Amino acid sequence: MCRRGANCWVLRPGWSRCRPAWLACRVDPVPVADDAGDAEQVAEPELPLLQLSAPVPPVADSPSELQRVAAALAAGSGPVAIDAERASGYRYSQRAYLLQLRRAGSTTALVDPVAFTDMSPLADALNGIEWVLHAATQDLPCLVEIGLRPARLFDTELAGRLLNMPRVGLATLVAELCGARLAKEHSAVDWSTRPLPTPWLEYAALDVEVLVELRHLLADKLATAGKAEWAAQEFEALLGFTGPAPRVDPWRRTSGLHRVRGQRPLGVVRELWQARDELAARLDIAPGRLLADSAIIEAAIAMPRAKQALQALPGMRHRRARPHLDSWWEAVESAVTADDDQLPPTSGRSEGLPPVRSWPDRNPPAAVRLRACRAVVSELCERHDLPAENLLTPEWVRRLAWAPPQPVDAESVAALLRDRGARRWQTDLTAQALAEGMNTQNSAS
Incomplete structure (x- = not known):
């Protein structure tokens, strides 16, 4: 993000940030231009704007x-x-x-x-x-x-x-x-x-x-x-990529969901989200243009018991939301009157692993293995000049540490990673080192 000046790290023109550790000058501060003439001397020339080589075609x-x-x-x-x-x-x-x-x-x-x-x-x-x-x-x-x-x-x-x-x-x-x-x-x-x-x-x-x-x-x-x-x-x-896998409970990604407490208010969020999604698909309009996430959260917190109360909420008065009030009220009423066993749980279903912060308590050996695996990946990234997520997807590393193959060796680690989608170059670089790292930690435990 920065370039080295004569004696310190300085921002390039047009860049908005710089790593904090790089801001301090190593010896003397870079001289500040006294006038426009000096500024022109220290500023880098702007690159030419790319132009079409031929007129835009029909x-x-x-x-x-x-x-x-x-x-x-x-x-x-x-x-x-x-x-x-x-x-x-x-x-x-x-x-x-x-x-x-x-x-x-x-x-x-x-x-x-x-x-x-x-x-x-x-x-x-x-x-x-x-x-x-x-x-x-x-x-x-x-x-x-x-x-x-x-x-x-x-x-x-x-x-x-x-x-x-x-x-x-x-x-x-x-x-x-x-x-x-x-x-x-x-x-x-x-x-x-x-x-x-x-x-x-x-x-x-x-x-x-x-x-x-x-x-x-x-x-x-x-x-x-x-x-x-x-x-x-x-x-x-x-070559075979056709799109990301469908999310579990996509309504739980509604912005502001953390403000909603209780199963029934969560049910309002789910029903409104689904009603909005169905209507948006039918009209081919981006969901947020029909009803904002903030309006969904507002309704879930207010828990209106009548259509008039829902209509009075600020988010429902938007010009795109207003014509579909009947649909929004039907969704809210469905959640308000639903039996308890039809309401969503307060915590979402997860197909993934527990949060890493809970590993030391829930699975201490896995936490130790994860530290070892992360250290291996970090060292390999430094050696090969690669971003960690491109060397190995973090989810693959977590799953390897949580449930390693038995026995832990280069072949079994490579097979597990390949099952997850790793390419040959990735397993060639990482499998042996990961196996050694986990075995070393197991021996030390």
Whole structure:
């Protein structure tokens, strides 16, 4: 986050924070500019704004235009950069509302997937070509939904993580490796809008303008660092990704739930959340735009006994919530009148392990093993310049420590980690050291 000055650590222009330990100057403070002229001398030059290499193309929204795009991409060479825009925060669905594609030998293409029921011309054109995506897990589900699935891919964000780069957002990587500034002023717009304004289309096209170039630069860095094979295994593991697993009791993630006490008020939260979710899915509107989480919590705390009392709550008077008052009241009434055995427990069901802080009391040997495993992972991360979560998912480490295989050796540890989804490079680096660490702790206990 910081750079070394002549005698101390200083913030780069535009950065908002710096590690506290780095703020103190080692010898003398950095001189403060006396006037604007001095300031210009110490300030770093701003990177040039990335520009499109060609005018923004028309959006393909007819079968003939889709065929034209598919033919142009098929005639190109090398990997194809792909990005998708969704209307998160506006729509319930996570479908793609715009596709951006770019390949050497063809110009950038913009496709409106909403206009098509059959994307097979594009799927056929992309078949067998390496896809370059940034944060592939964000875009793959909506691409798979419309029949687009990669045979090979390169994830620029994941590559940055494997290189242990401190910031791996697309704009940051483009700035650091391509030397250009990526505009982000339209990142939160409603992409379901039709027609899409030209400035939005220009912004979207820029996301794939240098993505293939970025891919090559990152691939070179991975090769230099001896991590190319690790990245290849990570990218291969992403090919089957279709989305995160469904959450248990998703209503328990309602913001402010900690303020609600008792089973019946929790029942109000659950019923309102479910009513909102069903209505949002039917109307294809983001749930929070129909009824805010704060309104759900407000109703659960107030426990209104009549529709008029519910209507009087501030959160229910919002212009989007008001038309659906009957649905909200039906949900509240259902919880208020439910039998006790139909109410949710005060603590949620958990498919995971107990909180780590409780391990010393609930399973002391596991707590000792976890400390040993974490020390091993930390040392390996330092040695190989990796973030801990990319070397081994923390959940895998916790499960290994809680219920290790018997006997504990490199082979059994590797098998357990592979069952959880670990790649070969991860088990090759960690299994032996983890087994030795746990066995050493067991011997010392």
